[in-house]
Amino acid sequence: MTFARASLFALVLFVSMACGQARSSATEGPLTLPEAKTPTIAYVGNEGVFISDGTKAVLIDGLHRKYGDAYLFPPPDVLAAMEQAKPPFDQIRVLLVSHVHGDHFHPESVGLHLKNNPKADLVTDAQKAADIARNYSDHESVRSRVQEFTPEWKTAVTYERDGIRVRLLGMKHGSDRFWWIKNLGHLVEIGGKKFFHFGDADMTDENFAAFDLPAEKIDVAFVPYWFLLSEDGRRIVRERIAARSVIAVHISPATAEADAARIKQLFPGADAFTKMLETRPF
Numbered sequence: 001m002t003f004a005r006a007s008l009f010a011l012v013l014f015v016s017m018a019c020g021q022a023r024s025s026a027t028e029g030p031l032t033l034p035e036a037k038t039p040t041i042a043y044v045g046n047e048g049v050f051i052s053d054g055t056k057a058v059l060i061d062g063l064h065r066k067y068g069d070a071y072l073f074p075p076p077d078v079l080a081a082m083e084q085a086k087p088p089f090d091q092i093r094v095l096l097v098s099h100v101h102g103d104h105f106h107p108e109s110v111g112l113h114l115k116n117n118p119k120a121d122l123v124t125d126a127q128k129a130a131d132i133a134r135n136y137s138d139h140e141s142v143r144s145r146v147q148e149f150t151p152e153w154k155t156a157v158t159y160e161r162d163g164i165r166v167r168l169l170g171m172k173h174g175s176d177r178f179w180w181i182k183n184l185g186h187l188v189e190i191g192g193k194k195f196f197h198f199g200d201a202d203m204t205d206e207n208f209a210a211f212d213l214p215a216e217k218i219d220v221a222f223v224p225y226w227f228l229l230s231e232d233g234r235r236i237v238r239e240r241i242a243a244r245s246v247i248a249v250h251i252s253p254a255t256a257e258a259d260a261a262r263i264k265q266l267f268p269g270a271d272a273f274t275k276m277l278e279t280r281p282f
Helices: 003-019 076-083 107-116 126-135 205-209 231-241 253-266
Strands: 040-043 049-052 057-060 092-096 121-124 146-148 156-161 164-172 182-190 193-197 220-224 245-249 279-281
Touching (some): 076 107, 092 107, 121 126, 121 164, 126 146, 164 205, 205 231, 220 231, 245 253
Parallel strands (some): 193 220, 220 245
Antiparallel strands (some): 182 193
8 A cells, every 4th residue: 555545545535524425335446434422333344343433433353354255355455554544544532342253453553543543442351462462562652542341241330431332241152162251242332322233142041131232222243143033133233232233244255145035034124244444423
């Protein structure tokens, strides 16, 4: 990536937000965001979402690198903009990570963003914090902005900053072979709306019931697509989450068109993120 391309990318991002383009988009080029005065979601691959109210933002599972051909990962210019905290990623005040798998998290990418964005905090559990300490060479320079909370399974911890409120939910990761993985759910309040992200949480009632999520009146839930292809998963989404809007995430580029069509058939009203830098206004 040339310096000129990176500069143009940052400029387009910034101008788009300032102008407040009130539309959704799906593009392979520079990110254009909708109306800046309302929360805007941008997709950065797998389960990565950037949620902005126009002045401040939360990034969940967005700082990841190429994990395999079956995964959607940020191209070099987008990754560089996130790592270097170029606009609008300089709006980020809270970084969140559901779990340490490489399709959700890269310790060096997280470390670089923290180094380049002195306004951002990483709010996460001991497992991710330790991974950054082991694998990001300049971790000492950002250690003061790693806010560590490790809720046990079926318990929650609350973090608030700059008008952003996050409940970190202790949830089990799916599959017994990943029993050692700490998976966090995140209930985020920003811009007067509530967003729910739950990583690769195990598809069981017990994993969700303790949090009484329907009472939260969630505006948008980001749901791993396999939940919506499963009868049990759809029931959990309806009964245990009950969000006003559902967006499927983590769809492989190889099956994106077919999976998105099947999801909309099985769960009418559901949306799906399938392309890098898609955006939705809310």
